[in-house]
Amino acid sequence: MSSNVAIQMQGLCKSFPIYSKPHHRLLQMFAPDKQRWFREFHALRNIDLTIQRGETVGIVGRNGSGKSTLLQLICGTLSPTAGEMQVNGRIAALLELGAGFNPEFSGRENVFLNGTILGLTHDEVASKFDDIAAFADIGEFIEQPVKSYSSGMYVRLAFAVAINVTPEILVVDEALSVGDEGFQRKCFAKINAIRDAGATVLFVSHSAGTVIDLCDRAILLDQGELIAQGTPKHVVSRYQKLLYAPANKVADVREEIRSSTVQGDVFESLPASSLRDRAPESQIEHEQAYWEEGLVSSSTITYENRGAHIEDPHLQTIDGRRVNVLATGSEYVYVYSVRVDRTLVGVRCGMMIRTVTGIEVAGAVTSHAHDAPPVIETGAVLNVRIRFRCLLAPGIFFLNAGVLAQLDEGEAFVDRRVDVAMFRVLPSPNRLATALVDLDVVPHLRVTM
Numbered sequence: 001m002s003s004n005v006a007i008q009m010q011g012l013c014k015s016f017p018i019y020s021k022p023h024h025r026l027l028q029m030f031a032p033d034k035q036r037w038f039r040e041f042h043a044l045r046n047i048d049l050t051i052q053r054g055e056t057v058g059i060v061g062r063n064g065s066g067k068s069t070l071l072q073l074i075c076g077t078l079s080p081t082a083g084e085m086q087v088n089g090r091i092a093a094l095l096e097l098g099a100g101f102n103p104e105f106s107g108r109e110n111v112f113l114n115g116t117i118l119g120l121t122h123d124e125v126a127s128k129f130d131d132i133a134a135f136a137d138i139g140e141f142i143e144q145p146v147k148s149y150s151s152g153m154y155v156r157l158a159f160a161v162a163i164n165v166t167p168e169i170l171v172v173d174e175a176l177s178v179g180d181e182g183f184q185r186k187c188f189a190k191i192n193a194i195r196d197a198g199a200t201v202l203f204v205s206h207s208a209g210t211v212i213d214l215c216d217r218a219i220l221l222d223q224g225e226l227i228a229q230g231t232p233k234h235v236v237s238r239y240q241k242l243l244y245a246p247a248n249k250v251a252d253v254r255e256e257i258r259s260s261t262v263q264g265d266v267f268e269s270l271p272a273s274s275l276r277d278r279a280p281e282s283q284i285e286h287e288q289a290y291w292e293e294g295l296v297s298s299s300t301i302t303y304e305n306r307g308a309h310i311e312d313p314h315l316q317t318i319d320g321r322r323v324n325v326l327a328t329g330s331e332y333v334y335v336y337s338v339r340v341d342r343t344l345v346g347v348r349c350g351m352m353i354r355t356v357t358g359i360e361v362a363g364a365v366t367s368h369a370h371d372a373p374p375v376i377e378t379g380a381v382l383n384v385r386i387r388f389r390c391l392l393a394p395g396i397f398f399l400n401a402g403v404l405a406q407l408d409e410g411e412a413f414v415d416r417r418v419d420v421a422m423f424r425v426l427p428s429p430n431r432l433a434t435a436l437v438d439l440d441v442v443p444h445l446r447v448t449m
């Protein structure tokens with residue numbers, strides 16, 4: 001194994017015996033050689049993966065896809081059924097909650113126990129103890145048995161130990177989702193520092209933002225197979241596609257992902273350290289907008305029709321492809337048609353984009369003076385096309401559609417649909433925007449003395 005390689009696995013497989021009845025386990029113990037009282041469950045199949053020193057790799061996948069099993073094989077707490085695994089460097093792992101802690105021991109005793117498991121001498125742990133206790137910040141509880149800890153305290157202490165032993169390889173399995181936001185922030189800062197000091201970091205997370213922010217590269221596991229790898233942005237968008245696919249389409253989506261050899265943008269072949277520098281926008285291969293089957297609003301509210309029917313509201317690309325996964329910065333068209341049941345005067349058509357929590361982010365309404373004929377006769381169909389540039393930061397959004405007309409009592413909705421469609425804006429590593437709106441900012445920092 002080259003000295004630049006931290007972890008290498010070839011044809012790695014892990015299966016678990018599954019017994020359909022508990023007593024079959026016992027029968028197996030006394031069974032003749034060829035008789036099997038179990039079936040094999042393949043948690044990982046034929047994984048080939050090389051992780052370079054200094055890389056930060058995100059592992060994503062649906063529940064049960066084999067992420068934790070893979071990390072346990074890397075840490076040596078499980079051994080593979082077949083294949084090879086080589087690990088080069090001292091590993092600190094945060095696997096399941098407090099794995100490696102003895103519940104009867106106090107926090108202090110567990111720090112020593114854990115530290116020595118991680119390869120430090122008693123004196124080395126003693127010299128780091130104050131830092132560890134300060135990082136965990138659990139006060140007097142450090143002297144109490146850990147069985148009395150809340151799950152948050154458990155994670156705080158486990159994390160404090162793992163990251164203060166200056167690991168060469170740090171493995172984190174979802175553990176961060178337990179702590180509060182303040183502690184999470186502290187942990188991410190520390191992970192960044194460990195990474196910047198040259199350590200290799202492996203990270204399981206269900207949070208797209210975390211993987212994109214933190215990792216150089218990501219892999220997607222599904223049903224025990226590694227089905228995609230590449231830039232975090234690329235892999236996370238495949239993962240989300242799989243996650244939102246309707247049940248009858250999952251197999252197709254999975255096959256499509258598996259058979260694609262695309263790995264993301266052109267920076268894939270560069271060494272890990274250079275992946276962290278932002279590249280000029282023009283050099284990045286833009287993520288294409290596409291249609292994702294499962295991304296359909298299930299919360300549509302239809303108001304009473306008063307002479308018009310909105311039909312088939314959807315988004316299109318400029319060249320007319322129907323899409324619901326969009327790229328920031330590109331132009332799209334919101335399209336719907338309006339079937340008119342009575343003569344309408346002063347028609348105006350609107351769109352509104354809202355967040356999952358209902359915040360109105362952006363809207364528009366046409367002008368009856370310019371955009372629609374002054375009178376629309378019964379039986380006519382009005383085709384509405386509202387073009388806009390997607391200046392939204394990554395996330396899920398919902399669309400409304402509404403048609404206004406001059407009725408006897410004044411201007412009123414003649415048809416209105418709320419949450420009629422949903423769409424997702426893809427993450428884009430080169431964008432600086434946070435929160436809801438991407439203003440395409442260009443920062444300029446200058447230091448003066």
Ligand SMILES: Nc1ncnc2c1ncn2[C@@H]1O[C@H](COP(=O)(O)OP(=O)(O)OP(=O)(O)O)[C@@H](O)[C@H]1O
Pocket residue numbers: 016017041042043061062063064065066067068069070
């Ligand atoms: N000791 C075991 N015995 C039998 N099956 C197991 C064992 N450990 C894991 N599995 C199975 O292997 C599969 C992969 O499990 P794993 O915990 O690696 O998934 P995961 O991707 O980490 O899922 P999650 O997102 O829910 O944490 C699951 O179907 C799980 O039920």
Ligand SMILES: [Mg+2]
Pocket residue numbers: 067068069173
């Ligand atoms: Mg897991």
